[in-house]
Amino acid sequence: MELALFIITALVTVGAAVAMVLSHNAVHSALWLVLNFFGVAILYLLLNAPFLAMVQITVYAGAIMVLFLFVIMLLGSEKGQEEVNGLPWQTPVALVLAVVLVSIAGYAVFVSPTPALATQSGAAGTSTLTIGAPDEVARSLFTTYLLPFEITSVLLLVALIGAVVLTLKSREGDRA
Amino acid sequence: MEELLFTLIPAIIVLPLIGALINMFAIRDGRRAGLIASAACVASFVVGLTAFILLAGLPHEERTHVDVTLWQWIDAGPLQVPFGFLFDPLSAVMVLLITGVGSLIHVFSIGYMAHDARPVRYFVYLNLFVAAMLILVLANNYLLLFLGWEGVGLCSYLLIGHSFERKEARYASMKAFVMNRIGDFGLMLAILALFQRFGSLNYGVIFPRAGELVGQQIDWVLGPTAVASAIAFCMLIGVTGKSAQIPLWTWLPDAMAGPTPASALIHAATMVTSGVYLIVRSHAIFILTPSVSNTTVYIGVATAFIAASIAIGQYDIKRVLAFSTVSQLGFMVAAAGMGAYTAAIFHLLTHGVFKALLFLGAGSVIHGAHDVQDMRRMGGLRTAMPATFWTYLAGTAALAGIFPMAGFWSKDEIVGSAFHGTRFGTYPVVGTILIITAALTAFYMTRQVSLVFLGRQRDTSYHAHESEGIMTIPLWILAAGSLIVGLINIPGFYFLEHWLEPVFEVAHAVGEPLPFSFTLAIITVALALGAAFIAYQVYANRQWKKTFRDPLTRYLGVFFEGFEHRWYADDVYEAMFVRPFKATASFLSRIFDPMGIDGLVNGAARLVGLGGRGYRVLQTGYIRSYTLVFLMGVVAVLGYFGFATVR
């Protein structure tokens, strides 16, 4: 049952990702990406990470993608923008590299698994249900990782200011 | 007792260093600087004397074990070099000589340097020199010895070039430095070889184990060579540099461009003897190799004879003494090579005293004669400076080996060792040449005394005057010393022989005291007196013509010209080394440098420029292509980890 759910979700996720890369309309790409994010969120749930699943949906599928769509429509760059292709031979090389990359991953994961990947035994399997619960995450976040957490808030503040400054400056340039 | 000894030994070196520092930073007045420098040196002498007495109080076999390590100097894996001092009977007598004679020379310098342009600097150098020399003799390992060895070389350079306004002083200082560097290179090689063989540079490790070198050989271009011989030969090169032996001897006569008291200290009493000290200190290695020891003997005796012959033909009062020093060093080196180590040290000590006396006497003459150095312009100074004359006469007698002065005892012991034989056999030919050299010594010294003090003053354009008390008192002390110092190893008692015995016991190099030979003593003294008489007849009461021509030219002709021109050694070196070197240098600077080196450098730059132009093609400016290259790297790294290292 769980495996079936995983396979379906995985297929949807991969399909959405491929569609995102292939579609010619940037808005479509964004929407495919949203689908992909939802798939990943479901996988998080399967992995006992309900809190992250919610964060994934609210931050990624919600905030970030909305921002993307807003910018696409603001700039009017849904379509095209692909006329100029400076590197015609890039695509085949990229595809070959992609295949090689996946093969390496497959080899590393299935053929010669590292100890870290070895099938669960011992510690895993027992009481897996509790680790991803919001209270568990919160405890870790506000004790062990308190400093990184605070620094992240500063980072967000900087990003906020940066975004404002970048757009504000160019507006002044327009006026002048 | 030992505790006290351990604190005293560093103080011996530190005191002159403190004197140098005070003079360097706090003192501007020359006379005051001289007083401080002298006080530092005298204090060092007092401390050294105290340490000497304490050492004498120790039991016989403990005297070689006074080893003070202040701190670990070099700590690099297998190379462990302590900053440590060994105060054994050998270094003890060296310390007494250096600080004792050094103190008198310091005091003398106060008077001599009174009118110098830079007296403070001079005294700083002098104190530094004493400190470096003390490090050299007190070191308990070869690297620290090398530090002192280089230190005295540097101070010698600075002192020779003290009056650097004069061109010849500048050249002489450079010449001394370069020639010493050649020798130092040999010593450095010897030190490296010792470290390679023993894994240590400490005397205490090397000498007891020196016997291991027997039978060890190395193969190189000249075929198999005994390791002990190679090491000893490299040391010998160092000795020829520092102790002014053939072939690296020509720097010492030129070094007379320095202030006369500095010559007395450095180029007579102390630094130049460090080569002899090195051989004696390393006797454990030298006794293993009769071939190199014999080479040492031949170098020494050849130097002794040639330098003595040159001394006959010199007119500069200091030059005569300089060649005399080279000659006497030849005696010591020959003795050390024969294995007559005590005789070498004995002569080193006596020579240190009476040659310092002669140099200071010469300094007093130059001072009193208003910087005249040419003996042809002197004469009859006996009446003007009686104190200098009488003390000079004492020094001359000592150097000529007239009974009962110091030189008689020590020179006789060397000659006696040559005839009587040592562990390496007898040296009758060497002994004979040494006796002839001794006669030559008597000759040129009498010639000098006659030219300077006897007869009438030939150049009356100046008024000679006696030097002040601060200069004559050291002369009197040294004159008394050159009478007394011969008694330290007087036959029948052999104080020095017994005192040094513990040093030589380590390598089983103790020789039995030499039986005193009356025949030999009578022969040498008779020859010396005879030579002196001839010289007196030739030079003393003579009417000189305006154009001064040495009367010996008539009898010796071309030989005398050879004496006069130092057997053309400098010209040969000039033609063999200096000129080819200059030619090579000019070739390098005019042709090789602009075309070879500059071409290489500019070519490299041009190559980089071309490469950059080619590389520009890769810089498309497309972010995506950069990313692609980046991904290639990622794939390569992942592939390496995925396939290569997992298994």
Place this chain on the structure above:
Amino acid sequence: MVPTEYYVMLSALLFTIGVTGVLTRRNALVVFMSVELMLNSANLALVAFSRRWNHVDGQILTFFVITVAAAEVAVGLALLVGIFRTRRTTNVDEVNTMRG
């Protein structure tokens, strides 16, 4: 329970798709989205390992990655807007002033 290997393999696949998107697409916005996809695939692997070792740290790291991604998107999109204002394009191949 689904083996961790499957999740890791899925993560690798998504990552590769993201890489391909970055390399082949010329619309800066799509390139950007592909980068987000790559970040997501990494997150997926992290969470899978978090379950594998029964430890919450992997999820915490994912949390930080999401935060940083949000900040990055904000700045990145601001930059894109800036570039669009001056060059009237979102095609990355037309922005090649760094050409040697």
